[in-house]
Amino acid sequence: MVAGTHKLSIKSELAIKRSTTSMWWIAMSLLALLFVPYLLLWDEAYIRIYDTLEGIDYQLLFASGKLFDYSLGATVEQVMLGQPRMAIKTGWSFVALWHWFFGLYGGYIFNYVLVHGLSFLGMYLLLHQHLVPDRRNLPIALGVAVCFAWVPVFSMLGLTVAGQPLVAWAFLNILKNNKARHPAARPGLGAKFWPSWLVLSLFPFYADIVWAGIPVLAFAGGYFLYDYVKTGRWSWPYMAALAWVSTLFIAANWQLFTLTFLSDGFVSHREEYDFFYNKKLSLLQSTLSSLEVFSVSYFNTGITVSLAILAAALLAWCLSATGARHLKLLALIVSLSLFYGFYNWLIWLAGDYFNLLKSFKFERAVVLLPLLWMMLMGLSLAKLLAIGTTAAKRLVAAFLAFQFLIGIFANDEFSHNIRQLAGMPRKPNFKAFFDEELFGKISGHIGLTKDQYRIVCLGMHPSVAQYNGFYTLDAHMSLYPLEYKHRFRQVIAGELAKNKVIRNEFDNFGNRCYLYSAELGKDYDAFLCGKDEGRQVQQLVLNSEVLCQMGGCYLLSAVEILNAGETGLHLQKVFEGRFWKIHLYEVNGKPQVVKNIQPIQYENKTVQL
Numbered sequence: 001m002v003a004g005t006h007k008l009s010i011k012s013e014l015a016i017k018r019s020t021t022s023m024w025w026i027a028m029s030l031l032a033l034l035f036v037p038y039l040l041l042w043d044e045a046y047i048r049i050y051d052t053l054e055g056i057d058y059q060l061l062f063a064s065g066k067l068f069d070y071s072l073g074a075t076v077e078q079v080m081l082g083q084p085r086m087a088i089k090t091g092w093s094f095v096a097l098w099h100w101f102f103g104l105y106g107g108y109i110f111n112y113v114l115v116h117g118l119s120f121l122g123m124y125l126l127l128h129q130h131l132v133p134d135r136r137n138l139p140i141a142l143g144v145a146v147c148f149a150w151v152p153v154f155s156m157l158g159l160t161v162a163g164q165p166l167v168a169w170a171f172l173n174i175l176k177n178n179k180a181r182h183p184a185a186r187p188g189l190g191a192k193f194w195p196s197w198l199v200l201s202l203f204p205f206y207a208d209i210v211w212a213g214i215p216v217l218a219f220a221g222g223y224f225l226y227d228y229v230k231t232g233r234w235s236w237p238y239m240a241a242l243a244w245v246s247t248l249f250i251a252a253n254w255q256l257f258t259l260t261f262l263s264d265g266f267v268s269h270r271e272e273y274d275f276f277y278n279k280k281l282s283l284l285q286s287t288l289s290s291l292e293v294f295s296v297s298y299f300n301t302g303i304t305v306s307l308a309i310l311a312a313a314l315l316a317w318c319l320s321a322t323g324a325r326h327l328k329l330l331a332l333i334v335s336l337s338l339f340y341g342f343y344n345w346l347i348w349l350a351g352d353y354f355n356l357l358k359s360f361k362f363e364r365a366v367v368l369l370p371l372l373w374m375m376l377m378g379l380s381l382a383k384l385l386a387i388g389t390t391a392a393k394r395l396v397a398a399f400l401a402f403q404f405l406i407g408i409f410a411n412d413e414f415s416h417n418i419r420q421l422a423g424m425p426r427k428p429n430f431k432a433f434f435d436e437e438l439f440g441k442i443s444g445h446i447g448l449t450k451d452q453y454r455i456v457c458l459g460m461h462p463s464v465a466q467y468n469g470f471y472t473l474d475a476h477m478s479l480y481p482l483e484y485k486h487r488f489r490q491v492i493a494g495e496l497a498k499n500k501v502i503r504n505e506f507d508n509f510g511n512r513c514y515l516y517s518a519e520l521g522k523d524y525d526a527f528l529c530g531k532d533e534g535r536q537v538q539q540l541v542l543n544s545e546v547l548c549q550m551g552g553c554y555l556l557s558a559v560e561i562l563n564a565g566e567t568g569l570h571l572q573k574v575f576e577g578r579f580w581k582i583h584l585y586e587v588n589g590k591p592q593v594v595k596n597i598q599p600i601q602y603e604n605k606t607v608q609l
Helices: 002-033 036-044 049-053 057-064 094-131 135-149 164-175 194-205 209-231 236-252 254-261 283-296 307-319 325-341 343-350 356-360 362-385 390-410 412-421 430-434 436-446 462-467 482-498 500-508 544-549
Strands: 454-458 552-557 569-576 581-587
Touching (some): 002 094, 036 412, 049 430, 057 094, 057 462, 094 135, 164 362, 209 362, 307 390, 356 362, 482 500, 544 552, 544 581
Parallel strands (some): 454 552
Antiparallel strands (some): 569 581
8 A cells, every 4th residue: 555655656756747847848948939030030130229229339338448448538439529438338237248249239149048048037936936936836937937038128228127036036035044034944045045145246237227226126125124014023134135236236337426426527418308308297198107007017128018917816816815915016016007107296296306306217116017017927826726626727827828929929029020030021130220231332432531520310320320330420328418419409400490399309308319300200210211211301401510510521311312402411422222222411512531629528517317
């Protein structure tokens, strides 16, 4: 009888191991599917242009040799007549390291795989070891981890979103180190558990301080206070971990803190930033904004469609009588969504008294929503699975499958690459976007070394020209001198006067210091004018005299300018590539070699984040 029971037990264990192995293979296969288009297409793959390829800060830093030059006078000459190096991204970043090793495309792909792989690992560890640790919940831990890995995060921000589960896992490990509070804690967790400290030590060098630093630390600190109120016990290792991560974030972004608090000669274009430039103080709009971010999260943090997760949470609440942890999590999500939607009211009430509310934009706390939604999904599905019926198991599988399919359709980069593979592209791939062969021909035709003249671009992102070594007066920068914005505005003042929309965009926001056209507008396609569209500008109003004073000798336009002669432009030649058709215009008909451009004198003010 005992022997028979023992044999049955061995068979059961073998069956469990085989089942576990199968689940891992399925999870890894679904995760690997995310990377297949890049392997098949390589440099013919599409990479998100918005907030990714439209700004190539690291390539500019590499070319200038000033990645780690944090002296106050250091400038990157290739953009904006000398963009202060301190106003560009930190060099102490793993994203910068990957780009230095592998180049822009290779670095992006390596970083993309690593970021999404770590997002899977982090969510799995968080669920399996802390939230739903029962072995029966392994399919849930793996399934939710796959869904989280498919969230279309902006991987150029590193682990800003994707690394949050790993950070939560590490903080919870350290919190459980106090065995007096947690007698059942596993040996080795906490202050002596080196992987947790390693994760917390590396995160500040692989995440954006503005988007992740303060929101993640605030959430970790809030959970610490919640745990203290709940248990009445203090965890010094947890406090030490918070202080350690905060210190490393400051160290990793020292150039930003220096520019903000120690610089006597920099005033940011964000001094003119109007928080209400694209918002209205309306109860209806605030409510709709809250509903939108609740339903799909925030675009920059990774679209997370919440319909299936919300249904699972409400169903678990109805069918399960034990615990309400997932309902507290849902309440936190609702609170964050309302905070985001109604933040403009807080600005209206207190912004004049607390300028930090406007400059820092604390509504960025929505960066936590993808993590919170997936945590809620894991807890809710575990409650449903605990019912134990076959119907409940099928329901859990259906929720996971539905959320995974939603993740596929929400991932715009993956969708565009499927179209590339099918021969039906809607946007240019990486190679066609930067088209080194085309811009090499343009440079050869000009015949001067690129540091001897400056250019501006119309109908395309200046990053295209910057990637190909051109020195541009226009650029996409999240931080640059206000004085330069005012000087550049004189060039495009005529176009801004014709169109309230682009005037509002430039004057009250201004991150895109671009050559705007009232006819092209400010939408996404205004800077992605492909040759097949045949777009034209009928009447361009351009102050070519000021442009020349700034050293602007050429205009590279992706559209034909019909009144070019009237505005001081002379068409030299048209160059056609895979996606672009570039019209090369001389400014005032005769290029002048740039030698002694006067440096910009900055006023004694500080910068806003």
